[in-house]
Amino acid sequence: MKPRHFFIRLLSLHPVLYLANLVAWTLIHMSLLIPGLITKKYFDQLESHTQLGYGVWALASLLIGAALARIAIIALGFLTDVHFRFRTSMLLRRNMLAHVLNEPGARAIPCSPGEAISNFRDDIDQTEEAISWSVDSLGLVGFAIVAGYILISIDAQMTLFVFVPLVLVVAAAQIATARIQKYRAASREATARVTSSISEMFSNVQAIQVAGAESRVVRRFVELSDRRRQTMVKDKLITEALSSVFTNSVNLGTGVILVLAGYKMRSGTFSVGDLSLFVYYLTFVTQLISNLGNFMTFYKQMTVSFKRLVTMIQGAPASLLTAAAYIGVGKPGRNWGERRSGQNKAGKTGKKASRTVLDAETEKTARQTDLDKGAGKTTRRSGWDAGSSAAEASASAAYSPAADGLITAASALDTSGLQAGPLQKLEARGLSYKYPETGRGIQGINLELERGSFTVITGMIGSGKTTLLRTLLGLLPASSGEIRWNGRRVEKPADFFVPPQSAYTAQIPRLYSDKLRDNILLGLPPEQSSLAGALHAAVLEEDVARLEHGLDTMVGPRGVKLSGGQAQRTAAARMLVRDAELYVFDDLSSALDVETERKLWERLFRERGEATCLVVSHRKAALAHADRIIVLKNGTIEASGTAEQLLATSDSFRQLWYGEEAGGDTAD
Numbered sequence: 001m002k003p004r005h006f007f008i009r010l011l012s013l014h015p016v017l018y019l020a021n022l023v024a025w026t027l028i029h030m031s032l033l034i035p036g037l038i039t040k041k042y043f044d045q046l047e048s049h050t051q052l053g054y055g056v057w058a059l060a061s062l063l064i065g066a067a068l069a070r071i072a073i074i075a076l077g078f079l080t081d082v083h084f085r086f087r088t089s090m091l092l093r094r095n096m097l098a099h100v101l102n103e104p105g106a107r108a109i110p111c112s113p114g115e116a117i118s119n120f121r122d123d124i125d126q127t128e129e130a131i132s133w134s135v136d137s138l139g140l141v142g143f144a145i146v147a148g149y150i151l152i153s154i155d156a157q158m159t160l161f162v163f164v165p166l167v168l169v170v171a172a173a174q175i176a177t178a179r180i181q182k183y184r185a186a187s188r189e190a191t192a193r194v195t196s197s198i199s200e201m202f203s204n205v206q207a208i209q210v211a212g213a214e215s216r217v218v219r220r221f222v223e224l225s226d227r228r229r230q231t232m233v234k235d236k237l238i239t240e241a242l243s244s245v246f247t248n249s250v251n252l253g254t255g256v257i258l259v260l261a262g263y264k265m266r267s268g269t270f271s272v273g274d275l276s277l278f279v280y281y282l283t284f285v286t287q288l289i290s291n292l293g294n295f296m297t298f299y300k301q302m303t304v305s306f307k308r309l310v311t312m313i314q315g316a317p318a319s320l321l322t323a324a325a326y327i328g329v330g331k332p333g334r335n336w337g338e339r340r341s342g343q344n345k346a347g348k349t350g351k352k353a354s355r356t357v358l359d360a361e362t363e364k365t366a367r368q369t370d371l372d373k374g375a376g377k378t379t380r381r382s383g384w385d386a387g388s389s390a391a392e393a394s395a396s397a398a399y400s401p402a403a404d405g406l407i408t409a410a411s412a413l414d415t416s417g418l419q420a421g422p423l424q425k426l427e428a429r430g431l432s433y434k435y436p437e438t439g440r441g442i443q444g445i446n447l448e449l450e451r452g453s454f455t456v457i458t459g460m461i462g463s464g465k466t467t468l469l470r471t472l473l474g475l476l477p478a479s480s481g482e483i484r485w486n487g488r489r490v491e492k493p494a495d496f497f498v499p500p501q502s503a504y505t506a507q508i509p510r511l512y513s514d515k516l517r518d519n520i521l522l523g524l525p526p527e528q529s530s531l532a533g534a535l536h537a538a539v540l541e542e543d544v545a546r547l548e549h550g551l552d553t554m555v556g557p558r559g560v561k562l563s564g565g566q567a568q569r570t571a572a573a574r575m576l577v578r579d580a581e582l583y584v585f586d587d588l589s590s591a592l593d594v595e596t597e598r599k600l601w602e603r604l605f606r607e608r609g610e611a612t613c614l615v616v617s618h619r620k621a622a623l624a625h626a627d628r629i630i631v632l633k634n635g636t637i638e639a640s641g642t643a644e645q646l647l648a649t650s651d652s653f654r655q656l657w658y659g660e661e662a663g664g665d666t667a668d
């Protein structure tokens, strides 16, 4: 998609509203014609010494009436403009956000959060500005056509002088185009750096204080701000210089016309009324030219913003940004649905429809409906939830090894979890991922998880444990290898490895400023979940009892600060409250004391039912009970087996095992 297609697509998103906005602003600009004509008539009558057709009061009333009518249309114009702007920018922001949330978690944005915020705010505002100014420009062109007609009919030669500056300004703007883009890109970049630095400072206040790095951080901030100041000055300078070229070239034209009018009036071919009309209209022609220039500047700046927005979506089709979606205004599904059928039409005409947000939404909705329908039917419910046995029976019945034999490579699993069936075996073959920045990661990992098994991944710091989990779950895009669920290839792990297939607790828990209950449920209907069971399994119930408002306690950045261990167990409860075939934990031990972690694993062993667990840990409580331990070293599997086998065969494992004891950890 080219910037101009993006622009046109945005204009046509709400055709009725855009048209209403266009009509309103055309009327606003055209209404300027009337006072000029009234004044001309007045002066003409004065000059011809005839009896005035209307008195001064009548003239004043006419002018006031025209002004009031204009105020009323301006109010209407602002109403349509605000609605149009809001809908456009909201849709862009909504689609960007939806895309970010659809991306593999670890690669959701290609820049720092601060830069992403800058894109969300400034680039979309810039786009909104260009869209809005297009209406003014069209309205002013309407004014220019009618005014031009009136002026030509009075004096064609003089009219030429009014419009010559316009041509000059358009040419000047075109020449300045490349510069504007360059300076705008640089100033946006510098602004994003400053925003990013502020965001980093706010999130690392403690670390900065502890390291005594306040003055260094402030110095860096000042440097970035100064760089921003320089780029902004250049950007503003070129924009303002251009704007002054627009205005002054027209002012110059006005002077020339006044001189010419003097000659013409002496020869009697030009009346005072004509002069008043020329002078009056020229003011607005000035505005027209500077507005057209502004629009062209905004349009060029929008092309820069468009490129930055496209970078944000990391190779996804740009049409995704403008895909119609419900933005919380009006009835859901009204223009959303219309657009969807429009897209279907495009698909029929052969234009390959890309995977838009809308598609993803539809996919998810369809999938959720299926899941709701299938709840308790094909999904095995975990042990800490009631009614597991009946569900387990039906789950076993739903899986047919015989049928599995018929599955070919072609029938790979798509994003629809329902086709997956209860987990019998999960396999990874040759799974690799390398971080582009460091060239580190994992390489050629082969893994097999049987139903109900408990597998622990262990290894030294930086051996690739987290990377393996994230690649398996699709949070990082595997560079090679495949994943099979019951023998069927998983095409899109990021879409597939979500409840009811799998649930995941990351190493660093993230809590939102919300009630503890809502942090755990995260949108899950309370009646469909066993919150008490999850709290117990995550060893959180005593902590909740100690909180004054229990589950209603506000936690997260704006609430009660939970300890690292409490936050980690809250994240574990968030995972356990969801029915899943496979539970994946990334190193809970970083913030849990040995006793609490032991309790957590014991409860998990006891109550997990048939759930399969994949756990990163170096704690004996987990290692000793594991059906299988995988030892990673430098991103590859160095050894695997039970704790007993590995103690006999693997030096690395012995080091990890006894290292724990040396570290004074007496968990077992």
Ligand SMILES: Nc1ncnc2c1ncn2[C@@H]1O[C@H](COP(=O)(O)OP(=O)(O)OP(=O)(O)O)[C@@H](O)[C@H]1O
Binding pocket: 435, 436, 437, 438, 439, 440, 441, 459, 460, 461, 462, 463, 464, 465, 466, 467, 468, 587
């Ligand atoms: N975002 C990243 N960008 C670049 N390199 C990374 C990134 N994250 C991890 N790495 C590198 O990849 C390798 C594996 O890291 P990973 O986090 O998977 O190790 P780990 O075994 O989970 O470590 P830990 O025990 O500290 O959690 C390390 O060498 C690390 O430096």
